[in-house]
Amino acid sequence: MSKLEKKLFTSYSFxxxxxxxxxxxxxxxxxxxxxxxxxxxxxxxxLLIIALPVGGLFLVFKYYISRPRLGVIKFSKSRKRKRGLVxxxxxxxxxxxxxxxxxVLSKNEAMENLSGFINPVTIxxxxxxxxxxxxYIYDYNRLYLIxxxxxxxxxxxxxxxxxxxxxxxxLLAFGIYGxxxxxxxxxxxxKFLMDNPLNEQTV
Amino acid sequence: MAIMSILYAMDKVEFLYLMNEIGLTQGNLSSHIxxxxxxxxxxxxxxxxxxxxxxxxxxxxxxRLSFKSYMKDLNEILKSVI
Numbered sequence: 333m334s335k336l337e338k339k340l341f342t343s344y345s346f347x348x349x350x351x352x353x354x355x356x357x358x359x360x361x362x363x364x365x366x367x368x369x370x371x372x373x374x375x376x377x378x379l380l381i382i383a384l385p386v387g388g389l390f391l392v393f394k395y396y397i398s399r400p401r402l403g404v405i406k407f408s409k410s411r412k413r414k415r416g417l418v419x420x421x422x423x424x425x426x427x428x429x430x431x432x433x434x435x436v437l438s439k440n441e442a443m444e445n446l447s448g449f450i451n452p453v454t455i456x457x458x459x460x461x462x463x464x465x466x467x468y469i470y471d472y473n474r475l476y477l478i479x480x481x482x483x484x485x486x487x488x489x490x491x492x493x494x495x496x497x498x499x500x501x502x503l504l505a506f507g508i509y510g511x512x513x514x515x516x517x518x519x520x521x522x523k524f525l526m527d528n529p530l531n532e533q534t535v
Numbered sequence: 536m537a538i539m540s541i542l543y544a545m546d547k548v549e550f551l552y553l554m555n556e557i558g559l560t561q562g563n564l565s566s567h568i569x570x571x572x573x574x575x576x577x578x579x580x581x582x583x584x585x586x587x588x589x590x591x592x593x594x595x596x597x598x599r600l601s602f603k604s605y606m607k608d609l610n611e612i613l614k615s616v617i
Contacts, residue, residue, distance in 0.1 A: 409546070
């Protein structure tokens with residue numbers, strides 16, 4: 333029964349392709365963030381400019397397009413526990429990243445000691461570990477690939493920067509993965525709309 | 536069987552979700568739901584979300600126990616055959 337529950341959950345949550353569209357747009361936006369930074373908006377605010385509208389679009393699509401076609405489900409207690417665990421991990425990671433960002437922005441002396449440990453390789457492992465944990469707990473298999481795309485994008489962008497400049501290095505490193513993800517999500521979304529027309533239900 | 540499998544795995548589902556997942560028509564699913572409700576294996580709750588009617592279906596404790604017992608018997612039969 334747990335396999336059935338997992339299959340029903342992944343089908344309900346991810347078959348509409350909206351999550352893939354969201355992650356694709358986010359990755360493309362991440363690739364474009366260097367352009368925004370060069371326009372005068374510093375990180376992490378340049379990332380917020382990307383994340384907030386994309387996140388908003390995700391919620392709107394889920395609520396107004398996906399849910400009326402799929403119907404509403406109340407998941408089992410074990411699934412709710414998993415969701416709670418995922419949120420807890422996300423909050424803890426956000427706090428850690430927030431503290432590190434604050435130390436960087438405030439040019440704190442403690443960052444001098446930490447800066448030796450923060451490099452593209454450690455960032456890669458951190459991102460991949462974090463997204464893999466979420467993917468495992470939440471049964472969202474494509475998140476493993478997304479984690480690899482984001483994690484490998486950072487050292488790739490660093491490697492391409494001397495040749496292409498920061499703008500195009502970032503766009504190439506993240507944008508290609510993002511575009512592939514977006515196209516895949518769009519394909520799933522169109523298929524979902526065709527397979528699940530709006531239907532007024534009665535008993 | 537398909538209806539009870541889904542309801543066993545979930546807390547509560549909307550009629551629309553069951554219809555899409557199992558692939559039955561509204562009328563066909565309604566008749567199965569009525570039979571299960573008569574047998575007290577499920578409970579049907581009709582509510583409104585805004586101005587739209589929503590029908591939620593959940594398995595009762597008796598329904599869950601009965602389904603679990605049925606699955607156990609089925610597994611034992613399969614084991615004895617294999």
